[in-house]
Amino acid sequence: xxxxxWAGDLxxxxxxxxxxxxxxxxxxxxxxxxxxxxxxxxxxDGILSxxxxxxxxxxxxxxxxxxxxxxxxxxxxxxxxxxxxxxxxWLVVQVLSARRHVGLQIDHHDALIDLxxxxxxxxxxxxxxxxxxxxxxxxxxxxxxxxxxxxxxRAQRPGSTWSTAAxxxxxxxxxxRRTSRAAxxxxxxxxxxxxxxxxxxxxxxxxxxxxxxxxxxxxELASTPDTWFTDWARSASPRRRAAALPYAVTWMWCEVAxxxxxxxxxxxxxxxxxxxxxxxxxxxxxxxxxxxxLRELADGNxx
Numbered sequence: 454x455x456x457x458x459w460a461g462d463l464x465x466x467x468x469x470x471x472x473x474x475x476x477x478x479x480x481x482x483x484x485x486x487x488x489x490x491x492x493x494x495x496x497x498d499g500i501l502s503x504x505x506x507x508x509x510x511x512x513x514x515x516x517x518x519x520x521x522x523x524x525x526x527x528x529x530x531x532x533x534x535x536x537x538x539x540x541x542x543w544l545v546v547q548v549l550s551a552r553r554h555v556g557l558q559i560d561h562h563d564a565l566i567d568l569x570x571x572x573x574x575x576x577x578x579x580x581x582x583x584x585x586x587x588x589x590x591x592x593x594x595x596x597x598x599x600x601x602x603x604x605x606x607r608a609q610r611p612g613s614t615w616s617t618a619a620x621x622x623x624x625x626x627x628x629x630r631r632t633s634r635a636a637x638x639x640x641x642x643x644x645x646x647x648x649x650x651x652x653x654x655x656x657x658x659x660x661x662x663x664x665x666x667x668x669x670x671x672x673e674l675a676s677t678p679d680t681w682f683t684d685w686a687r688s689a690s691p692r693r694r695a696a697a698l699p700y701a702v703t704w705m706w707c708e709v710a711x712x713x714x715x716x717x718x719x720x721x722x723x724x725x726x727x728x729x730x731x732x733x734x735x736x737x738x739x740x741x742x743x744x745x746x747l748r749e750l751a752d753g754n755x756x
């Protein structure tokens with residue numbers, strides 16, 4: 454019910470109109486609320502009239518996430534509930550094929566290496582990502598790096614889902630669904646090329662590097678700043694202020710543990726734009742010796 458503001462009212466009415474035989478038939482008897490009817494029509498119009506086809510596919514994909522396991526699949530569900538049109542048919546095909554094909558290629562790609570899940574970071578490092586995935590996705594690089602890691606994680610359990618892949622590397626399962634959706638509408642390479650890139654990138658990951666241990670270490674440092682931050686801040690010239698603490702923790706999370714900026718243990722979600730911008734300034738201006746000290750704090754013997 455939290456997907457859109459008006460979904461709660463629609464969900465409540467649907468529950469009241471659901472019988473043992475079937476659910477509500479909105480096409481025959483629309484929602485009672487004029488506001489709900491208007492919002493639903495506005496959303497549909499926004500999808501069908503999007504000037505960019507990729508945006509239309511991405512918006513429709515969000516709704517398909519709500520009906521992944523319906524009998525007959527999402528395609529049958531929407532065909533039975535919407536007037537047929539060439540535009541809608543094309544959108545449905547694009548949403549389903551973009552998701553399915555990469556997953557299937559990964560599931561059946563013999564060259565993908567077997568790795569312990571602890572050796573897979575939440576975000577593939579920048580150099581490996583650029584070397585193997587350059588030009589394959591038109592998303593932000595952070596999204597691409599996350600998607601690359603999900604591809605490698607999914608390959609360890611053929612036949613699984615993007616949600617399962619996310620959970621296997623200690624991410625919220627919903628991040629797997631959302632990242633796959635975002636990436637699938639921004640692919641500039643074939644599914645087989647994506648699978649091959651994931652295979653090549655996986656070969657460069659060290660089986661001995663434990664990213665889950667690194668994540669736990671940074672979380673521990675975030676909760677015990679009195680054991681290290683003062684000494685680290687004093688080593689800087691000029692001395693770093695207490696306000697730098699969340700940025701120092703986030704630097705270790707992103708640069709050493711290779712976690713995502715949004716999931717840093719330094720601050721509660723959701724992370725504000727201001728915090729993200731301030732962190733990037735911190736990261737880009739951090740002297741090499743201070744970065745080296747933070748890396749030593751977080752890294753330990755995890756290699």
